[in-house]
Amino acid sequence: QANAMWGGRFAAGPDAIMEAINASIGFDKRLAAQDIAGSRAHAAMLAAQGIISDTDAQAIREGLLTVLSEIESGSFAFSTALEDIHMNVEARLKEVIGEPAGRLHTARSRNDQVATDFKLWVRDQIDAAVQGLQALIAVLLDQAEQGADWVMPGFTHLQTAQPVTWGHHMMAYVEMFGRDMSRFADARARMNECPLGAAALAGTSFPIDRDATAAALGFDRPAANSLDAVSDRDFALEFLSCASICAMHLSRFAEELVIWSSAQFRFVTLSDRFSTGSSIMPQKKNPDAAELIRAKIGRIFGANVALMMVMKGLPLAYAKDTQEDKEQVFDAADNLMLALAAMEGMVKDMTANRPALEAAAASGFSTATDLADWLVRVLGMPFRQAHHVTGALVALAEQKGCDLPELSLEDMQSVHSEIRADVFDVLGVHNSVASRLSYGGTAPEQVRAQIARWRETLA
Numbered sequence: 001q002a003n004a005m006w007g008g009r010f011a012a013g014p015d016a017i018m019e020a021i022n023a024s025i026g027f028d029k030r031l032a033a034q035d036i037a038g039s040r041a042h043a044a045m046l047a048a049q050g051i052i053s054d055t056d057a058q059a060i061r062e063g064l065l066t067v068l069s070e071i072e073s074g075s076f077a078f079s080t081a082l083e084d085i086h087m088n089v090e091a092r093l094k095e096v097i098g099e100p101a102g103r104l105h106t107a108r109s110r111n112d113q114v115a116t117d118f119k120l121w122v123r124d125q126i127d128a129a130v131q132g133l134q135a136l137i138a139v140l141l142d143q144a145e146q147g148a149d150w151v152m153p154g155f156t157h158l159q160t161a162q163p164v165t166w167g168h169h170m171m172a173y174v175e176m177f178g179r180d181m182s183r184f185a186d187a188r189a190r191m192n193e194c195p196l197g198a199a200a201l202a203g204t205s206f207p208i209d210r211d212a213t214a215a216a217l218g219f220d221r222p223a224a225n226s227l228d229a230v231s232d233r234d235f236a237l238e239f240l241s242c243a244s245i246c247a248m249h250l251s252r253f254a255e256e257l258v259i260w261s262s263a264q265f266r267f268v269t270l271s272d273r274f275s276t277g278s279s280i281m282p283q284k285k286n287p288d289a290a291e292l293i294r295a296k297i298g299r300i301f302g303a304n305v306a307l308m309m310v311m312k313g314l315p316l317a318y319a320k321d322t323q324e325d326k327e328q329v330f331d332a333a334d335n336l337m338l339a340l341a342a343m344e345g346m347v348k349d350m351t352a353n354r355p356a357l358e359a360a361a362a363s364g365f366s367t368a369t370d371l372a373d374w375l376v377r378v379l380g381m382p383f384r385q386a387h388h389v390t391g392a393l394v395a396l397a398e399q400k401g402c403d404l405p406e407l408s409l410e411d412m413q414s415v416h417s418e419i420r421a422d423v424f425d426v427l428g429v430h431n432s433v434a435s436r437l438s439y440g441g442t443a444p445e446q447v448r449a450q451i452a453r454w455r456e457t458l459a
């Protein structure tokens, strides 16, 4: 039996396989609320422009609310034969209100309809991601504040480099997640143009008011080119790019938490609520949430690549290929939100182990740069020579099996005779971090200033 929506020229219905490959209702039912909002705005505009009667528009708008409540309550019977959410909703509307339902699709196509619905959905996800990032930043700020002057090793090449503060390390992630937030906001501003009214591809001969539907749906303006409006999926790609970068940041932090919670580091203790045990090894407490967050970038960036490949080489305007956009974005969005929430919970609950952090900070010759700087500042030595002298002192300490502060003054002077006792002041890790007062440096004062700035920004 031919399709009720478009079967006029068809003698037969689709093969079962055709129906299976074509139908999107299995996943695009998630666009129901957006679809109904778009249709309600469209119907109101059609009536305001005298294209359909006020009575019909009224019936359509109310009927759509009935359909929405059926979908929300779970009583709606989705049909694969009706392909997608757009036709499922319209067909049910016809059952609910009768003949006026057939007037809703005037001056509209599923092509501008789906682009509008999907944009509305992605826009909501951006808002959710920004909220999730704000919550994560809030718990990072609390961690940073608590340990603004706790000293830990800073690493390059994952080798001890210079002491930094715990607060400074937390604030590094605040900067990253802050940029993620602003990236999402930029993408939102750019995508906020309404495709509705582009119709199939060329616009319409009906005297529609695209400014009215754009405004009703919270868009800044209608999209200016109908061909572009129906075939553009940049907005979804931009969302996936922002999500990928954010997931990449999450994965870096997650990896650090995996390392830091190991018995070898013991920098942090993750709460029981965000850890799991082993079915065989009774002592185990595993950082599974961190590991899964670390892994999420795989599917999120995968979605970005997959949609980029779907869009590559597509001729204008609409093609069914673009129906493949949704599952990628749905999956990426779901997993990003989950990862953000899990990271927030884990960071909120975790305990930084101050003694372990400070012991590690003092090992590995972490204040060698401070020593070299002292030679430059106090003895007027060129930095290259100071670097060399310090290197010799590190070698001596290594040979003696101690760290730099444990060398005696005589040991020091055996390498360079002018070294004086006040050199020991700069070898302590607390002095080291306190001296890094340059803007953006690790000194507790600088860290506290950045925490205050972020608290103000978020308030």
Ligand code: ARG
Binding pocket: 024, 028, 083, 084, 110, 111, 114, 318, 320, 322, 323
């Ligand atoms: N389910 C379709 C999609 O997601 C809706 C648009 C269908 N348009 C069409 N001309 N067949 O892209």
